[in-house]
């Protein structure tokens with residue numbers, strides 16, 4: 001069986017470091033591993049509209065931002081099909097059919113949707129489209145017969161629901177769809193990168209993000225004001241690592257000999273941690289190392305971004321061609337689905353003959 005990746009993001013803002021360590025970096029590695037037959041990366045504008053119905057301009061503006069973020073981290077349109085969800089209407093049709101296979105109470109149990117409903121104050125009145133987006137996400141995944149969905153852990157309930165829909169569909173209509181597997185980030189610290197304020201998650205609405213498109217100056221400023229250890233008042237006080245942002249970021253992002261290279265006083269990250277815990281290492285020292293680690297990662301991304309920013313029509317052309325390719329693939333799956341569901345009336349010569357006989361043999 002072919003190995004196929006599908007994943008995506010809602011275009012509601014520029015992508016940040018949380019997206020980068022949680023998924024983007026891995027996507028580029030997977031893309032370049034040569035292990036996958038096809039890779040699809042989707043800009044989920046239709047899903048973004050499920051809770052931004054009154055703000056289409058925001059979604060429209062962020063499509064290009066997200067595309068630039070993708071291209072600048074190294075997602076390569078020669079290897080990966082980048083496309084826009086709304087330009088593949090076949091996905092909507094699949095969603096309509098899948099809705100029959102899922103109960104309201106099943107969707108209500110989705111912990112990610114529950115959290116989002118609270119965050120958006122939707123408790124009183126949930127848009128139906130928003131409520132159903134996990135089902136539409138199952139369409140996104142199955143339309144491409146994806147075997148592998150690399151996403152953060154908050155997306156696990158969506159993949160689980162997709163698997164249930166696939167099982168249900170195949171049971172009822174015969175073996176048609178492919179059950180996907182989730183592929184979680186492999187580094188613990190990447191699972192949920194906290195915001196610079198130490199809050200649970202980096203998120204635009206909390207204003208605690210480091211963006212991939214931030215300048216070096218902006219990044220340094222954000223690191224300097226990062227939440228560390230409130231009990232570590234003097235340099236000589238023992239420090240605590242738990243919830244300490246610079247250390248969490250170093251866990252997620254530093255590699256090789258970086259710590260030693262950027263501050264020869266320390267052998268490696270373990271040495272830095274041990275001495276911070278013991279007391280005697282200031283937060284400023286840790287932050288300086290982190291700024292260097294981040295710059296080594298972000299500078300080439302910024303460079304590549306500039307190249308694409310100088311040719312925006314070419315970026316739209318990439319998205320257009322990707323969307324055309326995605327549409328071809330989704331249409332083929334939809335044809336399979338229609339056949340399995342027995343709603344392929346005009347392509348079914350046997351049906352026409354059967355009905356002919358039924359009515360002429362009377």
Ligand code: TRP
Nearest residue numbers: 006007008009010044047137140
């Ligand atoms: N729900 C994802 C997010 O919030 C975006 C998304 C839509 C997605 N469809 C998908 C991710 C299919 C993976 C697979 O970012």
